[in-house]
Every structure is written in C-alpha cells, then in structure tokens.
Amino acid sequence: MATHSVAEDCEQLRKAFAGWGTNEGLIISILAHRSSAQIKLIRETYAQTYGEDLLKDLDKELSSDFERVVVLWALDPAERDAFLANEATKRWTSSNQVLVEITCTRTSDQLLLAKQAYHARFKRSLEEDVAYRSSGDFRKLLVPLASTYRYEGDEVNMTLAKSEAKILHEKISEKAYNHEDVIRILSTRGKAQINATLNHYKNEFGNDINKDLKTDPKDEFLAVLRATVKCLTRPEKYFEKVLRLAINKRGTDEGALTRVVTTRAEIDMKIIKEEYHKRNSVTLDHAIGKDTTGDYEKMLLALICHGDA
Amino acid sequence: MAERKKTTILVIGGKKLNKEGEKIMTSPEECEALRKAFSGTHGVEEKSMLEILVKCNPADLTTFRKKSPYIFLDDECCFEKWDPFHMKSLEIEFLRFQRAVIQQTMHPWERDALLVRKSLEEKPPLYNLLIELACTRTSDEFLGARKAFQCLYSESVEEFVAVRVEGFQRRLLVALVSTYRYEGMRIDEAAIELECQKLGRAIKTDKKNEIENDDEVLRILTTRSKHYLKTIHKCYKKNYDSNLDEDLDDIQMLRDTVNCLCAPPIYFSKILVAAMSVCPTEQEKEALTRVIVTRTDVDMKDIAEEFNRKFGAPLIERIEATALGNYRDFLVALVKRGMAN
Numbered sequence: 334m335a336t337h338s339v340a341e342d343c344e345q346l347r348k349a350f351a352g353w354g355t356n357e358g359l360i361i362s363i364l365a366h367r368s369s370a371q372i373k374l375i376r377e378t379y380a381q382t383y384g385e386d387l388l389k390d391l392d393k394e395l396s397s398d399f400e401r402v403v404v405l406w407a408l409d410p411a412e413r414d415a416f417l418a419n420e421a422t423k424r425w426t427s428s429n430q431v432l433v434e435i436t437c438t439r440t441s442d443q444l445l446l447a448k449q450a451y452h453a454r455f456k457r458s459l460e461e462d463v464a465y466r467s468s469g470d471f472r473k474l475l476v477p478l479a480s481t482y483r484y485e486g487d488e489v490n491m492t493l494a495k496s497e498a499k500i501l502h503e504k505i506s507e508k509a510y511n512h513e514d515v516i517r518i519l520s521t522r523g524k525a526q527i528n529a530t531l532n533h534y535k536n537e538f539g540n541d542i543n544k545d546l547k548t549d550p551k552d553e554f555l556a557v558l559r560a561t562v563k564c565l566t567r568p569e570k571y572f573e574k575v576l577r578l579a580i581n582k583r584g585t586d587e588g589a590l591t592r593v594v595t596t597r598a599e600i601d602m603k604i605i606k607e608e609y610h611k612r613n614s615v616t617l618d619h620a621i622g623k624d625t626t627g628d629y630e631k632m633l634l635a636l637i638c639h640g641d642a
Numbered sequence: 643m644a645e646r647k648k649t650t651i652l653v654i655g656g657k658k659l660n661k662e663g664e665k666i667m668t669s670p671e672e673c674e675a676l677r678k679a680f681s682g683t684h685g686v687e688e689k690s691m692l693e694i695l696v697k698c699n700p701a702d703l704t705t706f707r708k709k710s711p712y713i714f715l716d717d718e719c720c721f722e723k724w725d726p727f728h729m730k731s732l733e734i735e736f737l738r739f740q741r742a743v744i745q746q747t748m749h750p751w752e753r754d755a756l757l758v759r760k761s762l763e764e765k766p767p768l769y770n771l772l773i774e775l776a777c778t779r780t781s782d783e784f785l786g787a788r789k790a791f792q793c794l795y796s797e798s799v800e801e802f803v804a805v806r807v808e809g810f811q812r813r814l815l816v817a818l819v820s821t822y823r824y825e826g827m828r829i830d831e832a833a834i835e836l837e838c839q840k841l842g843r844a845i846k847t848d849k850k851n852e853i854e855n856d857d858e859v860l861r862i863l864t865t866r867s868k869h870y871l872k873t874i875h876k877c878y879k880k881n882y883d884s885n886l887d888e889d890l891d892d893i894q895m896l897r898d899t900v901n902c903l904c905a906p907p908i909y910f911s912k913i914l915v916a917a918m919s920v921c922p923t924e925q926e927k928e929a930l931t932r933v934i935v936t937r938t939d940v941d942m943k944d945i946a947e948e949f950n951r952k953f954g955a956p957l958i959e960r961i962e963a964t965a966l967g968n969y970r971d972f973l974v975a976l977v978k979r980g981m982a983n
Contacts, residue, residue: 461824
C-alpha cells in the first residue's frame with residue numbers, strides 16, 4: 334500500500350475527531366476496510382504525524398460498544414489476544430471459555446505472538462496470570478493449554494490415535510474427567526493428531542466425545558472440556574455457537590459478539606458465516622442487523638464482510 | 643655375554659637390549675606415559691601416542707603389552723590380547739574431543755533439542771538434564787530448542803515428555819518445558835512476600851509427597867519469572883534463615899529446578915565436581931563437555947568461582963589434572979575465554 338494512502342487515512346481519521354462530534358461513519362469506512370498490517374502502518378504514521386496514539390484518541394472520542402469494537406479491531410492481533418486473555422483472567426466463570434478460545438483456536442505461532450505481546454504489555458507471562466487466577470481442575474487444564482506450543486504438522490500416527498482414543502474413552506467412562514492423561518492428550522498433542530484420535534473415538538465407541546462429556550450439563554469443568562475439544566477440532570462450529578448464543582440472548586452479549594467478530598474477521602469469518610447460515614436459516618448479517626443498532630451495528634457488519642471480494 | 647639391564651634411561655641410541663636380546667626403543671617412563679595416554683577417563687593423550695608409540699618397534703610393543711595388564715590380557719591366548727572392555731572405553735575416549743567439537747559448532751537450538759531427546763531416552767532417564775535445559779536457558783533460547791525439536795522429530799517437546807513420565811514428574815517437567823516465562827525485571831513485591839510465605843509453610847511443615855502434590859508450590863516454581871524467583875529466594879533466606887534449594891533437598895527435582903532458575907552456577911559447579919570425581923558414570927563425564935561448551939559465553943566466571951569454593955581448587959587446574967590431550971586443551975581454552983568475558 335502506497336505511503337500516500339496511509340498518510341491520507343491518518344488525515345481523514347484526524348478529521349473524524351475534529352470539531353464537536355465525531356464522524357463515526359468515516360472511522361468505520363476507513364478502519365473496517367484495512368487489514369491489520371495496514372492498520373499497524375496507520376498507527377505508526379499517526380503517532381509520527383500527530384504525536385499521539387490513535388488508540389488513545391479513539392478511546393477518548395468514542396464510547397460504549399462502538400468504541401470497544403473499533404479499539405479491539407485497531408489493535409494488532411497479538412495485542413488483541415493478549416488484552417482479551419488478560420481481561421479474562423481478571424473475571425471468573427465465563428472467562429474460562431475465553432481462555433480456552435484464545436489458546437485453542439489460534440495457531441501455535443499466533444498464540445506465541447500473543448504471549449510475547451502479553452509480556453510486553455503486562456510485564457508478566459500469560460501462564461502466571463492464568464495459573465494465579467485459576468485453581469483445581471481448571472488450573473490443571475488451562476495452564477497447559479496456555480503454555481503449549483503444539484506441533485502443527487499434518488502427519489498422524491494411527492496407532493497412537495487408536496490407543497489414545499481408548500484411553501480417553503476409559504477415563505470418561507470412569508468419570509475421571511480430570512485424569513492426567515485426558516489433560517495430557519488434549520493439551521500436548523497436535524491438532525491433526527487430536528482430530529485423528531477423536532475420529533477414531535467416534536468410529537470405535539459410537540459417540541462423539543462431546544456427547545459423552547455431556548453427562549452433567551451443570552458441570553462447569555465438563556463445559557470447559559467440551560469447549561476445548563470443539564475449539565481444537567471445529568473452531569468454525571464453536572464460533573457459530575458463541576455468536577448464536579450471544580445474539581439470541583436477551584439483550585445480546587455484546588462482549589462475545591465483539592470478541593468473535595474482531596478476532597475472526599481476518600481469519601475464518603467466511604466459513605463461520607456459512608456455518609451460521611446453515612444452522613440458523615438466516616444470515617449472520619441479518620441476525621446482527623436485527624439485534625444491534627447504530628454505529629456498533631455498522632462496524633460489525635462492515636467487519637464480517639471484511640475479507641469478502 | 644654381558645647381560646644388559648632392562649631398565650634404561652634414554653631411548654636415543656637404540657643400542658639397548660632387553661632380556662630377550664631384542665633392541666629396545668622406549669624407556670620405562672615412556673611406557674608409563676603411553677599407558678596413561680591409553681587409560682584416561684576424559685580423553686586420550688594424542689601427543690604421547692604421536693611421540694612415543696611411533697618409536698616402538700615390535701619388541702617394544704611386546705614389552706608394552708606384557709607390562710600393561712589393565713589394557714592387555716595375557717592369560718587365555720598365546721598372545722597378549724586387547725582387553726575388549728578397555729578397547730571399548732578407548733573408543734569413547736578417542737571420540738570425546740570429536741563430540742566436544744561437534745557440540746561447540748552446533749546451533750544451540752539443535753544442540754538443546756538433541757539433549758532434550760537424550761534426557762528421556764537414556765536409561766536411566768536424566769531428569770536433571772531436562773530441568774537444566776528448560777530452566778537455565780532464556781525463554782527465547784528454549785523456545786528455539788522447542789522449534790528445533792519439532793523440526794527434527796515431528797512432535798512437540800511437551801508431547802514427548804508427557805508420555806514418558808507420570809504423576810508429580812509429569813506435572814513438574816511438562817510445566818517446565820512448556821512455560822514461556824516473562825524475562826523482565828518488573829516484580830510485585832507484595833505478591834512475592836505472600837508467595838514466599840506459601841512456600842515456607844509448605845516446605846517447613848509438609849511431608850515430601852504433600853509438597854509434591856502442592857499446586858501452589860508447582861505454580862510458583864513453574865510460572866513465575868526468574869527475577870521474581872530470585873527475589874523469593876532472597877526473601878526466603880531473610881524469613882527462614884535457610885536456603886530454599888537446600889530445604890528442598892529431599893526432592894531432588896525441585897532442588898535442581900530452584901538452582902537452575904535462581905543460581906545456575908551452583909547447579910553447574912555441582913555437575914562439574916561429579917564429572918571429574920573418582921569414578922564418574924559416562925553420563926556424568928559427558929556433562930563436563932556440555933557444561934563447558936554451553937556456558938563459556940554465559941556465566942563461566944561464576945561457575946569457576948563456585949567450583950573453586952565447592953571443590954577447593956581452581957576449575958582449570960582440575961581439568962588439567964583429570965583430562966588428557968586435545969580434549970583437555972579444548973576445554974581449558976574455552977574456560978579461559980569464558981573467564982575473560
């Protein structure tokens with residue numbers, strides 16, 4: 334992208350803040366249509382030109398859900414993940430799911446970059462905060478999930494898949510959900526291997542592993558285990574569900590909606606939209622349009638079309 | 643015919659004769675030197691071989707063989723046979739310099755990845771080696787080793803380790819190889835005080851297996867930054883008037899973890915003392931190469947000081963007394979360079 338356009342973008346953004354109100358439309362039209370690499374350049378140029386951090390200006394000028402979606406979008410993906418993970422460690426319950434989401438749907442290198450961004454911003458490691466803020470079985474699962482640097486190759490060992498499917502089935506049948514081997518398999522094996530193991534599980538034992546993990550719908554640990562499995566094997570289905578629950582919820586869970594849209598817009602939003610349409614008979618655009626309003630809605634809609642030709 | 647004395651002083655002249663009337667080229671002193679050259683525990687004395695062995699005529703060699711009962715067996719056959727055990731050891735000793743050179747030239751990531759693999763493939767497994775690798779390297783150095791491991795073996799370090807150990811060992815070792823610690827200097831003083839007390843309470847009151855099962859002890863040691871842990875170490879000393887690592891003496895793995903994270907020179911000097919002790923195992927001997935090669939450019943000066951304190955003699959002196967030949971010279975040169983850093 335020519336430097337000329339970056340300078341133009343900066344100028345336009347600056348103009349959007351100028352005067353009494355804020356030109357939200359202008360902000361959306363620029364930022365929603367730039368990649369994270371381009372936004373990085375814009376931020377650098379903006380700082381050089383005006384001596385201020387674009388994010389701080391956005392924070393000052395915007396508010397509420399719209400601000401959050403714009404600021405999260407303008408963050409570099411690694412910084413965004415670090416920020417969201419840190420936020421999650423400070424809360425409790427549903428935060429487990431966010432931590433599972435971030436640690437299991439990202440590639441090994443994306444998670445690594447997030448951890449480096451976490452060091453830079455918070456002067457601590459992600460692992461220390463996750464460990465400190467969790468306990469018992471949750472700690473036993475979440476800390477390894479946050480620490481692992483999974484092998485990303487495609488090769489799969491079928492003998493291993495068979496033996497580990499057997500182990501999982503055994504432990505689940507004994508209701509030993511927190512057994513160290515369950516944790517070991519889910520938190521150290523590469524995604525290709527886990528997929529092979531769980532396919533074998535289904536073929537050999539009849540059920541999807543998540544079905545067998547649904548024995549107690551109120552058990553929070555089982556919910557986290559199921560989320561782990563889903564994030565590792567079918568992230569687009571996981572995200573579809575998060576979006577569906579966020580939208581259908583009375584009042585809408587903007588936090589979840591914003592999080593999924595900003596973190597997946599550049600990754601797999603197209604597939605998630607297809608999944609959503611398949612599952613809900615309406616498009617995601619339609620659902621968001623119905624459930625949200627104003628600039629927040631406009632930004633979300635622009636972002637979910639981000640990658641589209 | 644006048645009987646010549648067997649014992650002669652110099653070789654030059656070559657007019658001496660042994661008991662059998664055969665010409666002798668080498669003196670008893672040289673025989674002894676040659677014997678030493680072949681019998682080292684750390685390397686071989688190439689110089690002796692080049693200078694003395696080449697002068698030996700068949701008569702000298704026969705004498706040498708007969709006079710070296712630890713190297714040649716003179717009983718069963720009608721000739722002095724090489725002791726196969728000694729021959730095997732000699733092969734290893736000849737290779738010691740070669741292996742040092744290869745380790746020295748290898749990319750640190752590849753080297754550490756190979757060592758990780760070795761640590762759990764050896765029988766018995768070398769847990770302290772794994773702890774050493776995970777804890778004495780910086781976060782990014784060990785991350786590099788993890789990437790190299792994946793390139794070399796098509797699996798992650800954590801998968802490899804997790805499947806080979808269980809229980810407490812798995813909890814500790816997998817956490818140590820997985821964690822990506824913050825490497826900065828920022829610490830939370832209040833949190834340190836609290837965590838120091840947590841450790842103190844656990845260590846001073848609980849039994850060994852309770853400490854091993856203590857989630858908080860594990861959390862603190864496997865996730866906190868090195869600077870944080872060094873500060874806890876100081877705090878612990880202040881509060882309890884004893885050293886955290888010494889108080890964990892019962893649980894060797896935790897003790898090694900604390901030393902590797904807080905004071906690597908203490909850990910490394912211990913390894914060096916063992917490597918050059920009277921009867922070291924092959925694992926212990928290999929550690930001599932590893933420590934010198936990997937720490938020359940990191941903290942060799944501190945390790946040498948600690949070694950001197952622990953052993954009572956300078957490190958270089960000890961290496962010169964224990965190792966032979968090129969291997970010895972290689973190590974000494976590296977230590978000298980490390981100490982000048």
